[in-house]
Amino acid sequence: MSATASTQTWSWSPLTVRLMLAQAAVLLVGLIIVVITAVLVGPSMFYHELIQAGHADEATGLVHLEDAFRSVSLTALAIGGLPALYIAGVLSFYLHRTIGKSLASFTTAAGQVASGNYDVRVTSTKLGPEFDSLAGSFNEMAAKLSAVDTTRRQLLADLAHEMRTPLASLKGHLEGIEDGVVELDEHTTGILYAQIARLERLARDIRQLTAAEEGMTHLQLTPQDPQRLATQAVAAIEPDAAGKGVSITSISTGMDITPVLLDRERMGQVLGNLLENALRHTPPGGSITVHTDHAPEAVTFTVTDTGEGISAENLPHVFERFYRANTGREAHRGGSGLGLAISKALVEAQGGSLEATSDGLGQGARFRIRLPRHRPTT
Template sequence: MVTAGGDAALVGPPLFHEHLLRAEGRLNPSELLHVERAYLDASLLSLGVAFVVALSAAGLVTWVLARRLRRPLAELSSAAGEIARGRYDRRVAPTGAGSELDALAHSFNTMATRLEVTEDTRRRLLTDLAHEMRTPVATCTAYLEALDDGVTTWGPETSAVLGQQVDRLARLAADIDDVSRAEEGRLSLEPRRVPVSRLIDNAHSVMQARYSEKGVGLSLDRREGRDAHVRVDPQRVGQVLGNLLDNALRHSPIGSQVHLESRVDGAEAVLDVIDEGEGIDAAQLPHVFERFYRGDTARDRKDRGSGIGLTISRAIVDAHGGSLTARSAGPGRGSTFEIRLPLDPGGPA
């Protein structure tokens, strides 16, 4: 309004005066002065009324927009406070107050979901650690008390039992260290150029006896790229394939078949482990690579595994510049784990 008033005051009167001069002879000087004053008064009155109307409209629009923004912002603030107090299940609905606030609400919900998953993983980790440590610690304590009380004596049997429990604790500590180093990118790699066929041949040879012992078939299929090479650490990739094949064996019933396949897709070598076993529920599929995650908590420790094999496997594949993904049509319909590694076009073997 200040700008409009200034422009009107600077531009309007000279233009109006110029038009009055063109009518010279029709108006005497006093009439000319009266007309110019009337123009100025009318202009000031018009601008004053316009200012009041514009100010009222701006105030109304500001009040409406403030109310429209205040509610979603207050909801976001309340939800953030609850998240800060540990209620990670809090979510906010789309506000409808604009694309920016809707994007903010979506980002907030994504953050809350990740925090909830992280908190659930932490609780499950602590529970698993307590469960895994309880048995060996209790066994060692019982034997030590028996030795102190003279109920039992030191001998080969006592030595074997205590050694087994200490080894179990050592393996648990090694598992935790392995998954930490894998997720922090501290894995040691010795990459070299190797044929893809050698990787799957070695994995097939290592696991064949275990599969035969359980009565599960293990087939090998090199559908494409027999001469394809990748630059990887063969020991680490062998560890990944071993984890995947061990996981497939654990979840495959007797008489079923597991397929180990390799192919070339563009500039990538693809290694698939396909089983006909229990499959993975859609709700569990996004979590299979989380550390210490186990889909079936009813299984015992021996059948379930440690829960970190897939976590370490993905970290190893990521360290090679590849990817590891899982897919399943649902429970009872098997699952497929796919490794993608960049092909090595040449260089010393």
């Protein structure tokens, strides 16, 4: 539940005092200039203007009226200037107090964010679009920090869970070897190396996922033949598919093949991840198809299998870190649980999208990559 930053009790802050003194100084200087102009300079200028216009006699007769003119002018300025000065001071005080409250609210909220409370939000100050934009930007920043913190906590919890099994296996076998219960033979050595390889793969996948999601992956975007990438990915996994008794084919449809701007290595990694995932969940006798469709606006790769399928409740979560459905996606089936998350991050880093669909359990699954041909420049 989000909280709103409470405003502190207003007091005379140094900033408010400085603003008030500066405003009062400006008003006083303006009033002094008006007095000097109207009382001292004005009569003299009028007197000289009469002389230059050829009315020296009239000008001489008006000299004795200057004192009266100055007295009346000072009285008029006092009557009109002092209330104006008071009203301006009151308005300045209100404005500075409102700004001070707004700054105090932002200060309090920033302090709470710095202390780890990312649910804090600031309300609109009603001081104009600039302050509203600042409040919106602050709230957006706090929301993103909250999402990052939630993801970090979940990642650490999932990582601890994923490391528990291989570490427990290593510890159990090593204790068995020390106690003489387990022999250090080829079979035991293979188990130990398998668990170490699993931990290494987990560390590598986490590093790749973090780099991709944070935009730290160095992409080398060059024009590539999409169909050639699909063919190479299929060729790489064909021996494993044949060993399992699963057929795999690649087809291409649409317009004439034209190059697409993408990272060849990263896209090959994505296609490889999707094909390995499809093979892992397709039983012997099943089939996998890689369909490349060339359209004027985009190129799509669709990896379709006839395997276990994905239930409707699990489908929205397949790209989450370490996510495995209860049916057929357990840790012993291989993989770190990060392959699909890495694939989605790498595709999005290249301006594309990756989505999964399935008609349900036992109905197979489809993973569709869409890469637009024309991407907005940043």
